[in-house]
Amino acid sequence: MNRKANLEKARLRGGRLTSQRKLIYSIVSRSDGHLDADQIYTEAKSARPRISLSTVYRALARFKEMGLIAEHDLGQGHHHYETSHSENHHHFVCNRCGLVLEFEYALSRQVKMNVPALKGFKVTSAEVNMKGMCRKCGGK
C-alpha cells in the first residue's frame, strides 16, 4: 500500500514512470489535504522549475484513470485532488474560511436500500458534499 508500490502498479498498466510523475504523485500523497492543480504545480516547480502545468494536469488525469487518486469538485471553481480513500470518504467545506473537513460515512449501501428509484442502477461513485460553517467560524 505504499507510494512506490502504487506507482509500480501504474507503470505496469501502461504508464511510464517519469520523474515528473513521481514528483507529482509524491506531492499529492504527502499532502494530507486537498490540493488543486495549481497548488500541485507550484509545489512541483520548487523542485523542478521547468515543469509545466499541462504535465500536472496530464499526470493527474492518468492517475485518476488508474484509480490512484481521486478528483473532487467541492464547489470552489476548480477541482481538488487527493490519494484515493475508501468510497465512504466525503467532504465538508466551511463557507467562511474554506476549511475542508473529511469524514467517513457509509452512504452507498444506505442509499441503495432506501431509494427505490435507483433500483437496477449501477452506482460507481457517490460523494457527499456538505457546506456550512465550522466550529471556529460560528457553527452552532
Added chain:
Amino acid sequence: MNRKANLEKARLRGGRLTSQRKLIYSIVSRSDGHLDADQIYTEAKSARPRISLSTVYRALARFKEMGLIAEHDLGQGHHHYETSHSENHHHFVCNRCGLVLEFEYALSRQVKMNVPALKGFKVTSAEVNMKGMCRKCGGK
C-alpha cells in the same frame, strides 16, 4: 408557492423585476430538469433575441443568492440550475448517456447523527452526487 409570488418576494428583497429576469425564472421553473446556463440562454434568446449571456448569469446568481434557485455541480464541467427543492434533493448522473435522475434522501440528519467530527458545525447544505450507469445503459 407559485412563480409570481416567488418573484414578488425577490423584488421585495431589493431585486428589480425586469422582463429578462421574469423570462429567465420562468424558463428555469418550467423545466423539470436541470438546465445549464447556456441552455437557459438559448431558450431565452428565442423569446428575446438580444438578451445576453451575462444577463443570464447575473440573474441566476441573484436568484441563487435569494434562495429561489439552486446551483449544482454534477461534474460535467459546468453548473446546472433548478428551482429550489427540499434539502433532501439529490442527483445521480449516468456516465454513459448523461441522464440525470433526481431522488429524495434524508441525508443531513443521518450524517449529523453518525459523524462525530461534524459536531458543532452548522450544515447549510448537503448534496449527494452519485455516478454510474442507468438501467438502460447497463446498470446491473
Added chain:
DNA sequence: GTAACTGCAAATTCTTTGCATCAAC
C-alpha cells in the same frame, strides 16, 4: 431622478490540445 440592470466586448480562470523534442521501456 437614482440606483440597479442590461448588452456588448473584453478579461479571467481553469483546463485541454497541437506539436516538436526528449526519455522510458
Added chain:
DNA sequence: GTTGATGCAAAGAATTTGCAGTTAC
C-alpha cells in the same frame, strides 16, 4: 528504436467584469 511523455504556446470552455446606455422603482 518506438511510443508515450514533456514543455511551451496557443486554444477552449465557463464565467465574470467594465462601462455606457436604459429602465424599474
